[in-house]
Amino acid sequence: MTDISSQRLNKIISNPPWGATLEIKGWLKSKRDAKDFSFLDVGDGSCVQGLQVIADSSLANYQSEIKKLTSGCSLRIVGVLQKSPAKGQSAELIAQAISVYGWADPDHYPLQKKRQSFEFLRTLPHLRGRTNSMGAMIRIRSRLSYAIHHFFQERGFHQIHTPVITTSDCEGAGEMFTVTSLDLDQLMASPAQQVDFSKDFFGQKAGLTVSGQLEAETYAQAVGNVYTFGPTFRAENSNTSRHLAEFWMVEPEMAFCDLEGDMDLAEELLQYLVADILASCPEDLGLFNSFVDKGLLARLATMQEPFQRLTYSEAIDHLLASKQPFEYPVSWGIDLHSEHEKYLTDSLFHGPVMVSNYPKGIKPFYMRLNDDCKTVAAMDVLIPGIGEIIGGSQREERLDILQQRMADGGVAEEEYQWYIDLRRFGTVPHAGFGLGFERLVLFITGLSNIRDVIPFPRTPGSAAL
Numbered sequence: 001m002t003d004i005s006s007q008r009l010n011k012i013i014s015n016p017p018w019g020a021t022l023e024i025k026g027w028l029k030s031k032r033d034a035k036d037f038s039f040l041d042v043g044d045g046s047c048v049q050g051l052q053v054i055a056d057s058s059l060a061n062y063q064s065e066i067k068k069l070t071s072g073c074s075l076r077i078v079g080v081l082q083k084s085p086a087k088g089q090s091a092e093l094i095a096q097a098i099s100v101y102g103w104a105d106p107d108h109y110p111l112q113k114k115r116q117s118f119e120f121l122r123t124l125p126h127l128r129g130r131t132n133s134m135g136a137m138i139r140i141r142s143r144l145s146y147a148i149h150h151f152f153q154e155r156g157f158h159q160i161h162t163p164v165i166t167t168s169d170c171e172g173a174g175e176m177f178t179v180t181s182l183d184l185d186q187l188m189a190s191p192a193q194q195v196d197f198s199k200d201f202f203g204q205k206a207g208l209t210v211s212g213q214l215e216a217e218t219y220a221q222a223v224g225n226v227y228t229f230g231p232t233f234r235a236e237n238s239n240t241s242r243h244l245a246e247f248w249m250v251e252p253e254m255a256f257c258d259l260e261g262d263m264d265l266a267e268e269l270l271q272y273l274v275a276d277i278l279a280s281c282p283e284d285l286g287l288f289n290s291f292v293d294k295g296l297l298a299r300l301a302t303m304q305e306p307f308q309r310l311t312y313s314e315a316i317d318h319l320l321a322s323k324q325p326f327e328y329p330v331s332w333g334i335d336l337h338s339e340h341e342k343y344l345t346d347s348l349f350h351g352p353v354m355v356s357n358y359p360k361g362i363k364p365f366y367m368r369l370n371d372d373c374k375t376v377a378a379m380d381v382l383i384p385g386i387g388e389i390i391g392g393s394q395r396e397e398r399l400d401i402l403q404q405r406m407a408d409g410g411v412a413e414e415e416y417q418w419y420i421d422l423r424r425f426g427t428v429p430h431a432g433f434g435l436g437f438e439r440l441v442l443f444i445t446g447l448s449n450i451r452d453v454i455p456f457p458r459t460p461g462s463a464a465l
């Protein structure tokens, strides 16, 4: 058997070795029986397409096994690859031997050949990866992750593994999950008492990170440009199609960089990722363009145009001038709601929009105060259909102003001595941003619910598998 090459279907289909004897391994998608043979459609998850296998009734186990195969069975097939006489079917494998790794009880196997709703598939996180759409999603997600590392590494950014457990609530939004080894049952038994975190595992209250930014800032001011790409946690009770309690965030941080440079990098990164995925996953994108969102490829093409850039104040003027009624009233100082963001990207500019210089009152303490003393050097990238995909800023590098902003925002200096030290010892202008990885995958696939672009979504009330 040594001369038989075991190949994955994406390789076989893209460059068919006609006449070769091949071994494939995968799962049965569907089967159709003819008079003296059966057609098996077998997939192995390497591409959208399956390979058609012809199983002749002369095979030794045809009656005993092959005729009994049903969707989901796992198989090893050895056969000869030939051009199919049928239309629309370029290659088929004439089986010489088929063996079954595992049966899939047809009375209980929940996946069917017909399309099943994304809502239903969400109830099967352990099996939905076998469907065409979830397979395509996971391949796109994986490629994007690779392309992100490639983008930064090529540009001399160093990856920093920032901690998952931390004591600083970077965004100051009080959305941290607490990490504790205290005995909760015992605490509940004496509820009058205040929890004494000095007796906890870390000697103080700790939680899961909401952003690796503050830690990344320390290394940007040591080794130059850095990035972190890791899991991020927010106990945010928003049950929307764009929020997860556990998501992945890409956070570059650049020393000697201002807001302008920050926006340039954000634009370059998004354009690079879209171009990369168009070139590397055309078949997977084609599936989403055909079955999920017919405008997908056209929308991705708009990303190669320069992004529209405007200030928050200009955005507010546009919203005030709009004839569209908004549920949340518009005035200078409000945080933009998704209906406002959608108006800017989908109705007004028909493409990505970068909004900069937000009012200081709605942004965290670390953002650099502008000369007008009313706004900070913040920027958000908004994209069609999604809204905010990136949030970033130039950081406040001036010690006295940072301390003032902390005092104004009620941020305890004692807890951020190390962060203040960075302004005391060789401070430099620096800037960075966070790209929500799942929002990126949503945009690239055209899928509409963030629960469908991460293998195991964590949302309020849901973390089982």
Ligand code: 4AD
Residues within 6 Å of the ligand: 170, 171, 210, 211, 212, 213, 234, 236, 242, 243, 244, 245, 247, 249, 251, 252, 388, 389, 390, 391, 392, 393, 432, 433, 434, 435, 436, 437, 438, 439
């Ligand atoms: O705008 P955010 O909160 O920014 C920060 O955390 C900064 N510290 C980043 C930085 O400057 N290094 O979050 C950044 C991005 C958002 O634009 C959004 O794409 C995504 O993270 N995001 C979420 N994605 C999924 N579910 C959630 N609950 C998210 N919250 C934020």
Ligand code: MG
Residues within 6 Å of the ligand: 388, 390, 391
């Ligand atoms: Mg934000």
